[in-house]
Structure formats: C-alpha cells, structure tokens
Amino acid sequence: MNLTPRQLQILTKIRDYRVTKGYSPTMQQLANDLGVSKVTVFEHVEALIKKGALQRDANKARSLRLSPNLQLPDESKKTRLPLVGTIAAGIPIEAVEQREHLDLEELFTSGHVHGDNTFVLRVRGESMIDEHIQDGDYVVCQRRNTARNGETVVAIVDNDEATLKTLFHEKSGQIRLQPANDNFEPIIVDPNRIQIQGTVIGVIRTY
Structure with missing residues (x-):
C-alpha cells in the first residue's frame, strides 16, 4: 500500500490512541498533535479510507480504526x-x-x-x-x-x-x-x- 509519511503518522497516532483510550482521536486532536489544519487531517483520513488502510463506522464518533490486515512499518x-x-x-x-x-x-x-x-x-x-x-x-x-x-x-x-x-x-x-x-x-x-x-x-x- 502506497502511503505518504503524513498518512503513516496519522495511522500510527490512531493506533496508539486506541490502545490507551479505547477509541480513536478526533480530527481536531489529530490536527493539534501533528501541527496541521483539521481540513488537512480530514483529507488524509478520507484518502486512507479509500485506500483501505482505515475503517470507520457510519454515523459513529471516534470510530476510526486501522484495517485488520494492515501492518505499519514499526510493526515489521x-x-x-x-x-x-x-x-x-x-x-x-x-x-x-x-x-x-x-x-x-x-x-x-x-x-x-x-x-x-x-x-x-x-x-x-x-x-x-x-x-x-x-x-x-x-x-x-x-x-x-x-x-x-x-x-x-x-x-x-x-x-x-x-x-x-x-x-x-x-x-x-x-x-x-x-x-x-x-x-x-x-x-x-x-x-x-x-x-x-x-x-x-x-x-x-x-x-
């Protein structure tokens, strides 16, 4: 899967946040942590969903999660x-x-x-x-x-x-x-x- 460095950062952040919190961060939290705009995060998240790297439950807040078969570089x-x-x-x-x-x-x-x-x-x-x-x-x-x-x-x-x-x-x-x-x-x-x-x-x- 072809992922940009920023997309890898977002995926790693979501993975680690879900481990410690049990749910995913908000778009604003991701934007604050990464030092980018909320719009930028939203665009990356939508791209990651289309690529199959992220999954999200419709009409459910904080439901972003990594696809089950996705392995990030730091897990290899x-x-x-x-x-x-x-x-x-x-x-x-x-x-x-x-x-x-x-x-x-x-x-x-x-x-x-x-x-x-x-x-x-x-x-x-x-x-x-x-x-x-x-x-x-x-x-x-x-x-x-x-x-x-x-x-x-x-x-x-x-x-x-x-x-x-x-x-x-x-x-x-x-x-x-x-x-x-x-x-x-x-x-x-x-x-x-x-x-x-x-x-x-x-x-x-x-x-």
Whole structure:
C-alpha cells in the first residue's frame, strides 16, 4: 500500500490512541498533535479510507480504526514493540500516548517476542509489587477486550483512566480490579464502566 509519511503518522497516532483510550482521536486532536489544519487531517483520513488502510463506522464518533490486515512499518520488526504510554500501578491516571518504541533486541541479545497484536507499557506505581511488577518495569501486553479471573489486565475506567490490576468477576456482577499490595484498595466497578485493553503476558526489568 502506497502511503505518504503524513498518512503513516496519522495511522500510527490512531493506533496508539486506541490502545490507551479505547477509541480513536478526533480530527481536531489529530490536527493539534501533528501541527496541521483539521481540513488537512480530514483529507488524509478520507484518502486512507479509500485506500483501505482505515475503517470507520457510519454515523459513529471516534470510530476510526486501522484495517485488520494492515501492518505499519514499526510493526515489521518482531522485537520492536510500540511503547504507547504509562500505566498506573497505584491510583488510576489518565493514559498518556507517547510516540516511542521498545526494541527488545536492543535490550536482550537472544529471545523472541511476537510483535503482532502486542504492545508495551511502562509501569508507574507500586500497587502490583506482590506480583513482582515494580515501578519502572515494562509490561508486555496482548491486545484483548476480555479477560478471565485472575489475569492481570490493562483496564480503562470511566473512559479516561487507565490502570494495571488483576481482574476478578464478582458474583454481584461487578468487576473487581485487585491490587497486589495491601496498602492499596481494590477498584470495584460495573462492567459498563470498564474497558479491557489487554492482558499482561510478560514483564521486563532493566538494571
């Protein structure tokens, strides 16, 4: 697919924003972040839809998403994973998108991690220390929107707060996000207030 550098920027921004927020940015947000006009962004988005790189639900806001089979250049190297922001391991914080990458090949000379459908977050806070996830660690996550009891998840609460916790389905129908530190209280929410963005499949720590 023939994509311009600006179109690649827009696609990357939409991908990373959806990981941390659960929905796509507005045209104005894209324009502000890229330093261009809203009209310019709109023209690029329409071109990307025609090329088949982007999909959008009719009459639905914030529904832009990358086509399932599209692979961006930064995903072609299996050990180079998108570092899309910071995740709270204390109280929830607003997820902040960052344009960075974590190259596992640079950190480790051996080993193999599949980059497809995978992303990395840097941990901030100490609520998961009893699960050996410490402040400053990197958690490698698989993109998923569901999780089983006992899985450590990246969860967005009330649309704009992201946190790292162990998920449990309560008999009451609510969801409990359980910290692994007795100094922190669990977060108990109704299912409609939470979006699962992924489950933790690995932890990376540098010294």
